[in-house]
Amino acid sequence: MSNHEHVPFNRPHAGEGEIEHTRKAIAQGHLSCDGAYSRRCQEWLEAHYGVPVLLVHSCTAALELSALLAGVGPGDEVIMPSYTFVSTANAFVLRGATPVFVDVEPETLNVDPAAIDAATTDRTRAIVPVHYAGVGCRMDEIGAIGDDIGVAVIEDAAQGVMAKLGGRPLGALSSLGAISFHETKNVTCGEGGALIVTDESYFERAEILREKGTNRSRFARGQVDKYTWVDIGSSYGLSDLAASFLWAQLERAQEITATRLAVWHRYHEAFAALEGEGLVRRPVIPEGREHNAHMYYLILSDAAARTHALALLAQRDVNAVFHYVPLHSSPAGRYFGRTAGSLAHTESLSERLIRLPLWPDMTADMVDRVTGALEDIVRQPLVRTSV
Numbered sequence: 001m002s003n004h005e006h007v008p009f010n011r012p013h014a015g016e017g018e019i020e021h022t023r024k025a026i027a028q029g030h031l032s033c034d035g036a037y038s039r040r041c042q043e044w045l046e047a048h049y050g051v052p053v054l055l056v057h058s059c060t061a062a063l064e065l066s067a068l069l070a071g072v073g074p075g076d077e078v079i080m081p082s083y084t085f086v087s088t089a090n091a092f093v094l095r096g097a098t099p100v101f102v103d104v105e106p107e108t109l110n111v112d113p114a115a116i117d118a119a120t121t122d123r124t125r126a127i128v129p130v131h132y133a134g135v136g137c138r139m140d141e142i143g144a145i146g147d148d149i150g151v152a153v154i155e156d157a158a159q160g161v162m163a164k165l166g167g168r169p170l171g172a173l174s175s176l177g178a179i180s181f182h183e184t185k186n187v188t189c190g191e192g193g194a195l196i197v198t199d200e201s202y203f204e205r206a207e208i209l210r211e212k213g214t215n216r217s218r219f220a221r222g223q224v225d226k227y228t229w230v231d232i233g234s235s236y237g238l239s240d241l242a243a244s245f246l247w248a249q250l251e252r253a254q255e256i257t258a259t260r261l262a263v264w265h266r267y268h269e270a271f272a273a274l275e276g277e278g279l280v281r282r283p284v285i286p287e288g289r290e291h292n293a294h295m296y297y298l299i300l301s302d303a304a305a306r307t308h309a310l311a312l313l314a315q316r317d318v319n320a321v322f323h324y325v326p327l328h329s330s331p332a333g334r335y336f337g338r339t340a341g342s343l344a345h346t347e348s349l350s351e352r353l354i355r356l357p358l359w360p361d362m363t364a365d366m367v368d369r370v371t372g373a374l375e376d377i378v379r380q381p382l383v384r385t386s387v
Contacts, residue, residue, distance in 0.1 A: 007370060009319040012183050012190075013256060013360040017248035025244035033237025034220070037244040044250045045194055049172040052197045054210055055238040059158040059193035062178030063091035065236060066195065067126075068209050069176060069202045070152040072097045076125035080156075081111040082328040082339070083346045084130045088156050089327055089337060097125065099337040101328040106345045107284040108132060109353075113141035119340035120149055129174075130156040134186075134294035135285060136165030139173045152176065157196075161187050162257045163292035175199040181246055186260060186292055187253050189246035192238050209233040257292055259360040263367055264293035267356060270371035271298065279378045296356045297323070300378065303351040309377050310354065316373045321355050 025037055038055055045053040056062050072078060074096030080088050082101035089099040102115035109132045116127055127146050129137040139155075146153040153174035157163075160170030161179050171177030176199065181192030195210075197203045207217040213233030218224050238246075249256065274280045281299035285291055300306045306322060313320045326346050327333035356370055 005366075006317040007319060007357050007362075007366050008359075009321055009355070009357050010184050011359045011361060012188055013249075014245075015248070017251065018245045021244040021248045022241065025241050028240075031239055031241045033239055033243075034217075035240030035243070037240050037247050038238060040247050041243050041250060044247075045196075049169050049196050051172050052200060052203045054195045054197065054206055055243060056193045056195055056210065056236045057238050057242075058087075058191055059156075059178045059180035059182065060087040060091065061236040062193045062195040063087055063128075063154070063156065064094065064234075065206060065209055066152075066154045066176045066178060067091045067095045067097070068232070069206055070126045070154065072125050075123060077121060077123040078126045078128060079116050079119050079124060079340070080128040081130050081132075081346070082326040082333070082343055083109060083132070083324055083350055084156065084327065085158065085324065086327065086330075086332070087158075088128055088130060089333065092126070092128075093332075093336045098123075099327070099333070100124075101326075101333065101337055101339045101343065102341060103343045103345050104132070104349070106349065108135050108137075108286065109349060110135065110137040111142075112345075113138050113145065115341055116142060117145050120145065124149060124151055126152045126154055128154050128156055130158075131160040131163065131170045133283065133297065134159045134161075134163040134170070134292040135283075136160070136163065136170050136173075136289045136291075139165060143174060146174070154178070155196075158182075158193075159185065159292075159294040161185060161292060162253055163294070164290040166288050167290075171196045172198050176202065181249075186256060186294055187246070187249045189238075189242040189249065192242050192246055205231065210236040256360050260293035260358065263358050263360075263362050264296050266364065266367045267296045267358075267371060270368075271374075274375060274378060280374075293358065296358050297353050298356070298374070299349060300352045300354060305378070306352055306354055308380075309374065312377045313370075313373055316369070318370050318373055319357060320370075322350075323353055323355055324350060326350050 072095045076097040078092040079100045105112045155177040157171035158180035163170045177196035208231045213231045216227040219227035328339045
């Protein structure tokens with residue numbers, strides 16, 4: 001066992017601002033959704049994204065709202081990568097639709113537009129690209145496919161806060177977008193999210209669905225003299241208590257992103273030599289994609305090398321992890337979904353990817369401990385095959 005301090009995979013960033021704003025929210029006496037802090041956060045987000053935004057209790061909620069707004073139902077198919085979190089699929093399975101799992105590009109692990117195109121049928125109702133690691137998908141091509149067949153494109157930008165593609169924020173590049181403020185994300189309030197509504201024809205109904213199917217938002221604005229049940233919906237709002245914590249984070253969103261990027265680049269420079277020797281593969285950031293350092297990962301030579309590295313890092317008090325089990329190979333994925341085409345990249349990369357600790361308050365010494373340990377580990381004979 002190492003004598004060094006344990007390096008956790010993630011440690012939520014919080015300071016005096018979060019404590020002070022939370023205290024003020026309690027003192028103001030409005031803890032449910034749409035209080036003063038909720039309005040501040042919404043205004044900040046709308047200025048950042050340039051389109052209407054609704055705060056919700058999770059990115060999962062935003063995806064569920066998107067499924068409702070897109071009219072997804074039984075018999076419909078929704079195309080998405082298999083290499084994603086379960087919420088991407090669950091939001092549409094809950095509506096009775098079938099997720100259609102397709103392969104990713106090996107460079108970015110983002111969904112392959114060619115695989116999407118090949119998977120479309122007359123039952124396709126929506127396309128859900130996932131911006132993996134805060135690196136934008138090829139949205140021009142994906143959007144063109146959606147336009148050609150007349151279906152909604154819904155961005156799962158859970159990992160994309162403060163990231164951009166061609167100068168535009170991820171999540172605002174299609175009709176609807178979902179972002180996350182979960183504890184593991186760059187900007188957080190523990191649990192939280194937002195629905196980004198680029199196609200404003202969805203907005204009025206989105207407000208109703210978010211408010212349990214009522215027109216309460218119109219009532220709050222004085223547009224009706226009472227509110228009532230007018231549509232289906234659920235309780236999707238974010239509490240103002242959580243929004244107060246989120247506001248402190250949004251105030252420092254640029255600073256938080258910069259500190260994460262510094263850690264990311266320290267990793268990237270440290271592993272250049274190992275990549276040059278063919279022992280690992282580093283993340284690829286294509287031109288025009290401004291990532292947010294949501295994660296740093298390496299691709300190792302094979303599954304055995306990944307398992308070996310994780311075990312030895314744990315012995316050195318470093319908590320690295322693997323990532324998604326591809327949805328098409330999961331029990332629920334096999335039951336509720338179907339695959340389209342080869343998923344060879346998904347299957348290979350998911351077995352070899354290792355995620356390293358990355359959080360804003362990581363010290364240079366912690367990063368160097370991780371990089372030094374990994375350099376020792378991957379040079380051992382077990383993992384000396386090329387990637």
